[in-house]
Amino acid sequence: MPSYVYLCCQGNLIGVTVITV
Secondary structure (H helix, E strand, O other), X not given: OOEEEEXXXXXXXXXXXXXXX
């Protein structure tokens, strides 16, 4: 089960989501 980091940029908001499949 690979896991990867998803970077989401919304305006001045930077969120990092770690998804484990």
